[in-house]
Amino acid sequence: MNQVTQTRLPGVGTKFSIPTSHGGRLAVIQHNDGMREIYFFQRRDDDEPCAVIQLEDDEARQLGAVIGGAYERPRIVEELEMAFGELAIEWVPVPQGSPAIGHSLAECAFRARTGITIIAILREPEPVTGAQPGDVIKEGDTLVTVGKLGQYAAFRKLLADGPFPAPNQEPTHIPKRL
Numbered sequence: 001m002n003q004v005t006q007t008r009l010p011g012v013g014t015k016f017s018i019p020t021s022h023g024g025r026l027a028v029i030q031h032n033d034g035m036r037e038i039y040f041f042q043r044r045d046d047d048e049p050c051a052v053i054q055l056e057d058d059e060a061r062q063l064g065a066v067i068g069g070a071y072e073r074p075r076i077v078e079e080l081e082m083a084f085g086e087l088a089i090e091w092v093p094v095p096q097g098s099p100a101i102g103h104s105l106a107e108c109a110f111r112a113r114t115g116i117t118i119i120a121i122l123r124e125p126e127p128v129t130g131a132q133p134g135d136v137i138k139e140g141d142t143l144v145t146v147g148k149l150g151q152y153a154a155f156r157k158l159l160a161d162g163p164f165p166a167p168n169q170e171p172t173h174i175p176k177r178l
Helices: 057-067 075-084 110-114 149-161
Strands: 005-009 013-019 025-031 036-041 051-055 087-093 117-122 142-148
Touching: 036 057, 051 057, 087 149, 110 117, 110 149, 142 149
Parallel strands: none
Antiparallel strands: 005 013, 013 025, 025 036, 036 051, 087 142, 117 142
């Protein structure tokens, strides 16, 4: 995945730069008044853009929804949903100040308590693929999970509120599924 860089432009807004996997670069300026400017550069080191698009706030949000798949799901997503049946894969950000921070996946016992399995942890600078029981949750992590849709409310509540045993201490009693 390409790294998005963010630059504050005093008095103007914020600039986001996104290198593309095809060797180009996008720059998006989000103005303080809500207007957006999108610049496309054919090559990452080009100084002059090939195209510039200006959008008002409502237009930018609508474009974001279209690009994000809110209007039509790509065929691959539909095929994956059919293959998984009741299962879903979700990317769940760890809430700031979560009591799970500093605990291993084994200590949190998410699967035993909610039925949700952590399959990977997205973090900078390197993601944790094939998450293991000893992997520790850190501030800023996003947990890649698999489970049934009906299990996610209990998982999110547990992740946000706990309780969890003290780090590196064997749990004396962890309640089963919430």
